[in-house]
Amino acid sequence: MTGFLTLLYKELLRFWKVSFQTVLAPVLTALLYLLIFSYVLSRRVEVYPGVSYTAFLIPGLVMMSMLQNAFANSSSSLIQSKVTGNIVFVLLPPLSAGEFFGAYLVASIVRGFSVGLGVLLVAQFYASTPPIHIIWALLFGFFGCGILGCLGIIAGIWAEKFDQLAAFQNFIVVPLSFLSGVFYSIHALPPFWREMSHFNPFFYMIDGFRYGFFGLSDVAPQLSLIIVAASFAGLSALTIGLIHRGYKLRG
Amino acid sequence: MTPAIEITGLKKRFGSLQALSGIDLTIERGEFFGLLGPNGAGKSTLINLLAGLLRPDHGFLRILGHDVVRQYRSARLSLGVVPQEIVYDPFFTVRETLLIQSGYYGLRRNHHWINTLLERLDLTDKADVNMRALSGGMKRRVLVAQALVHRPEVIVLDEPTAGVDVELRQTLWAFIQSLNSQGHTIVLTTHYLEEAQEFCQRIAMLKQGQIVALDTTKSLLASFEHRELKVTLNSFELPDALRPMLRQSIGATHILDLPSLAGLEEILAIIRQSGALIEDLSLSEPDLEDIFVSIMNEQVLE
Numbered sequence: 296m297t298g299f300l301t302l303l304y305k306e307l308l309r310f311w312k313v314s315f316q317t318v319l320a321p322v323l324t325a326l327l328y329l330l331i332f333s334y335v336l337s338r339r340v341e342v343y344p345g346v347s348y349t350a351f352l353i354p355g356l357v358m359m360s361m362l363q364n365a366f367a368n369s370s371s372s373l374i375q376s377k378v379t380g381n382i383v384f385v386l387l388p389p390l391s392a393g394e395f396f397g398a399y400l401v402a403s404i405v406r407g408f409s410v411g412l413g414v415l416l417v418a419q420f421y422a423s424t425p426p427i428h429i430i431w432a433l434l435f436g437f438f439g440c441g442i443l444g445c446l447g448i449i450a451g452i453w454a455e456k457f458d459q460l461a462a463f464q465n466f467i468v469v470p471l472s473f474l475s476g477v478f479y480s481i482h483a484l485p486p487f488w489r490e491m492s493h494f495n496p497f498f499y500m501i502d503g504f505r506y507g508f509f510g511l512s513d514v515a516p517q518l519s520l521i522i523v524a525a526s527f528a529g530l531s532a533l534t535i536g537l538i539h540r541g542y543k544l545r546g
Numbered sequence: 547m548t549p550a551i552e553i554t555g556l557k558k559r560f561g562s563l564q565a566l567s568g569i570d571l572t573i574e575r576g577e578f579f580g581l582l583g584p585n586g587a588g589k590s591t592l593i594n595l596l597a598g599l600l601r602p603d604h605g606f607l608r609i610l611g612h613d614v615v616r617q618y619r620s621a622r623l624s625l626g627v628v629p630q631e632i633v634y635d636p637f638f639t640v641r642e643t644l645l646i647q648s649g650y651y652g653l654r655r656n657h658h659w660i661n662t663l664l665e666r667l668d669l670t671d672k673a674d675v676n677m678r679a680l681s682g683g684m685k686r687r688v689l690v691a692q693a694l695v696h697r698p699e700v701i702v703l704d705e706p707t708a709g710v711d712v713e714l715r716q717t718l719w720a721f722i723q724s725l726n727s728q729g730h731t732i733v734l735t736t737h738y739l740e741e742a743q744e745f746c747q748r749i750a751m752l753k754q755g756q757i758v759a760l761d762t763t764k765s766l767l768a769s770f771e772h773r774e775l776k777v778t779l780n781s782f783e784l785p786d787a788l789r790p791m792l793r794q795s796i797g798a799t800h801i802l803d804l805p806s807l808a809g810l811e812e813i814l815a816i817i818r819q820s821g822a823l824i825e826d827l828s829l830s831e832p833d834l835e836d837i838f839v840s841i842m843n844e845q846v847l848e
Contacts, residue, residue, distance in 0.1 A: 297649055297652045297653070297654055298649065298650050298651070298652055300649070301646055301648075301649025301650055302649075302650065304646070304649070305638075305646050305649075308637065308638075309637050312637055313637075376635075379633060379634075379635075379636075380629075380631055380633035381633045381634060381635045383599065383629055383633060384633075384635065384646075384647060384650070384692065385650065386597075386598070386599055387597055387598070387599070387622065387625075387627055388622060388647070388650035388651050388696075389618060389619040389620075389622040389623055389650075389651065389652075390650060391619075541601060545598065545599055545600060545601055546560075546599075546600050546601070
């Protein structure tokens with residue numbers, strides 16, 4: 296247990312020591328999106344009856360920031376350790392695959408929630424969006440950050456160079472999160488793209504998270520929760536398996 | 547008693563390169579053991595396999611009887627490795643680095659031992675300095691301290707003195723020797739053969755993934771009979787019969803190759819017969835470097 300706690304502490308300290316870049320910068324980015332999109336679209340679009348576009352946008356932006364930062368945390372920590380070589384400090388001690396996985400995962404979730412909370416608090420100056428079903432919002436936040444934390448660990452282990460990691464982020468994580476319904480409801484899409492959205496796992500995370508705020512969603516939140524929880528379980532098992540086998544870590 | 551390190555039938559391949567082709571090696575507890583070989587001989591591969599940073603294709607490695615793959619927890623608790631490359635985490639100070647490393651080994655309260663390590667490695671006044679701000683030699687000392695936070699019984703040093711100043715080398719060796727005298731097993735790889743000769747009781751030489759020599763330092767030195775004879779004569783002329791052995795002449799001083807001590811008598815006889823007088827004469831002591839070069843130049847027989 297001490298091994299896990301120490302690695303977790305080290306991972307938390309790592310991003311906290313540079314929180315200007317790891318927490319404040321993403322909060323600012325999300326606010327810029329909010330500022331621009333809500334100014335341009337707020338009078339033209341009403342996605343759910345009685346919910347302003349600005350209010351609709353806030354949970355999506357919060358979740359998108361959480362997901363992207365959860366991914367960034369584990370993936371950048373691992374690739375930095377690999378490139379600088381100090382990954383040996385965690386490979387030499389008797390840490391199990393579960394401890395290794397758990398520490399990187401929890402740190403990713405904490406980073407995701409720190410950024411998410413920051414975005415949510417500052418966004419309250421634009422529109423008040425208290426979550427109606429806070430438990431649902433927390434559950435989707437947890438599983439969403441967990442999924443992206445896992446993906447970050449996998450990408451960090453797989454990538455050998457920073458640009459491979461950037462490719463993973465720019466060609467997979469960013470498009471999937473932008474096309475998941477952060478800025479729109481998928482009911483506003485043409486039928487083909489609406490169907491395609493159902494194959495995007497990010498859609499269920501955002502839609503379910505938004506349900507936690509408004510009690511309204513594109514698909515039933517129970518279905519989203521099952522999909523998100525099952526994806527998290529599957530990815531966790533895969534990630535622990537990779538670490539246990541020493542994939543790309545122990546040649 | 548279980549040996550400190552036990553390696554059986556160890557093979558490791560990287561693509562088309564056979565890095566280790568069948569290593570059998572036992573290192574007893576308390577030994578100061580040297581692992582020598584040119585670059586690419588497989589020394590670091592062997593150490594990385596011991597440390598669990600690589601997985602073997604064939605064979606077993608045991609540390610104090612614990613298999614490094616199946617019983618990795620007990621094996622890694624017994625092993626401290628000082629890596630060859632200088633690596634560090636730029637986010638932390640020296641003390642934070644050592645406290646975190648202790649935690650990975652399950653040690654919560656390790657301040658006392660960490661202070662001892664800092665003191666023995668001359669790092670006390672750098673304890674609260676960020677790793678980034680340290681010189682290369684200082685970072686190397688921190689790596690040594692990191693390898694020792696959990697007081698491992700077996701300590702592996704992979705070229706610990708590469709690019710390190712004289713002062714640190716002395717500090718480091720004094721510390722390592724005191725650990726060895728307390729019963730810790732030390733395994734050392736080095737390019738400085740005089741270090742191996744001075745400290746190691748036993749030596750293995752690796753070449754192309756195989757052990758080509760394994761013996762006590764003493765018998766390795768004794769078995770190596772090749773010497774150099776430096777002789778100064780009262781004339782510049784060297785007797786013709788000695789020309790084939792000549793390596794170098796500086797004025798009246800000639801350096802002769804002596805394949806074995808048995809040939810010494812014959813050389814002296816030839817000089818006497820020629821009528822020349824010997825003004826000075828010295829015989830080189832064998833050193834590990836000669837042995838190393840001669841073994842490395844032999845063909846490995848398949």
